[in-house]
Amino acid sequence: MGKLVPLRRREATGQVNVLPPSDILFWNSLFQGLDRSGAFLQLQIRQMIVTAIEDGRLPLGVRMPSSRDLAALLKVSRNTIVIAYEQLVDQNFLVSRERSGYFVAGLPKQIEQVRSNGLPAAGSDESRWTERFALRPSQFRNIIKPLDWQSYPYPFIFGQFDPSLFPTNDWRESARAALSVPEINNWARDMIDGDDPALIEQLQCQVLPRRGIRARSDEIMMTIGAQHALYLIAKLFVVADTPVGMEDPGYPDARNIFGMLTSNVVPLRIDEQGLVPDEVFERCRLAYVTASHQCPTAVSMSLERRRELLRIAKARDILLIEDDYESELIPEVSSLPPLMSLDVDQSVLYVGSLSKALAPGLRLGYVVAPAPVIRELRALRRLMLRHPPLNNQRVAALFIGLGHYRSHLQQVARVLLERAKLLDRMLPQFLPNCSWTRAAGSTNYWVSCPEGTDTTQLAEKARARGVVIEPGDVFSMHEAATRHCFRLGFSSIRTDRIEPGMECLGSVVAGR
Known part of the structure; x- marks a missing residue:
């Protein structure tokens, strides 16, 4: 980035000056993603400034526009800019100099020192790291969707x-309720490997019964989305040569998760009724199944096929991982029961999600499984992240309990x-x-x-x-x-x- 043109001084008359054209172009570009219709404008502005500092677009010592000039340029209130600047001063990203304004400080100093020494930034030699990686998940074939x-x-x-x-008002009501002092006392503590008992109860009473599933509290565990649940299950049951059956075509992320842990991912045939329980299926130790709506073909497994699958799973001691990712969002016809609701032999580990019905960014999933499995999954989850955020769990529990979910x-x-x-x-x-x-x-x-x-x-x-x-x-x-x-x-x-x-x-x- 070229040297920024200094800001014009204010005339003695007190008239507000406009930024020079060259500066206007730069600052407009820096804040081009600002959503003026969104909430937390000052938070957006702070994030954009921090990002520009970290990636070097705002080098050490650059003078920031005055709060008045930047507010006029961005068409926001001056108080919004003042608050953003003061927060950045507190965080050492900016420094305030009396009668001079705000200047970039802090983190960029380290960046500039590296540049002035002529040394490459740490981590810039990719080959050095490539030799150390135990695996390269970035090389996996994944579903790619534009972030925008x-x-x-x-x-x-x-x-x-x-x-x-999205039920904005109902979610806000639940979030406000979760921020009351008694509720904060409930979710602010560390549960070690536990979950919010209120959310587990709501799953037992209102969510799982809709799918014909009854489970005790020690048979349910929360996860950060259904994909997290699949990873934990795979880590618990799969070793280097475990034959894991994968629907083909099927969910790429599940295929990649299993493929990281075993070289024996077995493609399983799909027809108009979903997974075909043939002799290839019979040789598996575990099998990933999307019975309600096969991913990605969206076909539904017939009741007869579901019963046949469970019969063979019992006879061959195959563990079925049922991903019930949609849970019948559109009740066009009478719902077929998930495999878990038909299972009497503990052959099924059930993975569900609240995110699909609400918003994927909430990352709220769960596993229903026999108590010994849940006990080990909790111990494994503790080693990764202890438990999903309890504040989110409590908001979801209140949302369901207040009748908003239904x-x-x-x-x-x-x-x-x-x-x-x-x-x-x-x-x-x-x-x-x-x-x-x-x-x-x-x-x-x-x-x-x-x-x-x-x-x-x-x-x-x-x-x-x-x-x-x-x-x-x-x-x-x-x-x-x-x-x-x-x-x-x-x-x-x-x-x-x-x-x-x-x-x-x-x-x-x-x-x-």
Whole structure:
């Protein structure tokens, strides 16, 4: 970055000067992501300044704009800038000099010393670290979604949420209640390897019974999302040569988790009823199953297939890891019971999530399993992070206990069902040469394009026109098998954008 032009002094008349054009360009660029319609403006401003200091865009000694000038430039109140500056002074990122203003200080001094010595920053030699890594998870094939997906007009992506559906007022009420003095006394302590008993009770009384599951408190453990639960289970049961069955196509993150611990991840065949319990399945010690809505094909396992799976699991001593990630968000038909509710032989470890129904950023998942398994999972979780944040657990417990969870599910179900019916009509119209699957209750379609289609390239072209879809190659162990497929989610896109989005996607698929 070039040297910043000094700020103009104020005239004796007291008239407020405007920043020089060169400075205006720089400071506008620095704060270009500021959301003036959002909350905590001063917090946003502080974060942007700290980021600019840490990455060197604001070097040591640079003078900051006056609070008046920066407030005028950003169109925020002067008090907002003053508070932000004073907080940064307290944190040693800025220094205040009487009659001179605010200047960058603190952390950048270390950065500048390294630069002035002509020495490379620590960690810049990547090969040095590569030789030390025990594994390279960054090299795994993962689902990739744009972090700024909300900025696209037509985000047909799975697992995200439509902000307009979030129960803001009800969540605020629950959060305020959790901040009362008695509640703080409940969640501010260290539970070692325990969970909030109020949330466990709500799961027992209101959440799990909806899925036909009854469990004691010592058979439930909270996790930071369902994926955390899968990692803990894998760590507890999988060693270097354990044969773990993985639906193929299936959930890439689960495949990667198991693949870190064993070289024997076995692809399991999928048909129109989900996982096929054939002779390959029978040779597994564990098997990952998405019975309610197979990931990613969205087909539902029939009741007969579920019973057959449990019968073989008992006979062959196979442990089933059931990921019930959607839990029937859309009750279009009578829900089929999850494997856990049918299991009488303790063959199933059940993984659930509150995040899918509320917002994925909440990261609230849970495991239901026999008490001896939960005891070991708690001990393992303690070594990783002790327990998920208790304040979040208590807010969720209050949210469920006040009846907000049930009413929220009813509202979400109505909206998602409307979107599903709309897409049922739109798919034949705009994708006439494709086929698709979606079982009742699922929030995504699995779309198969004509053979030879590369949906990775298709997704890039669609994204350039504002449409976000998920290419299918990442879901299969052999990526060519599903390269012509893509996942089309509808939980994140507003209902009024579905038709124009499908029209645009149809044009891209048709090559127009």
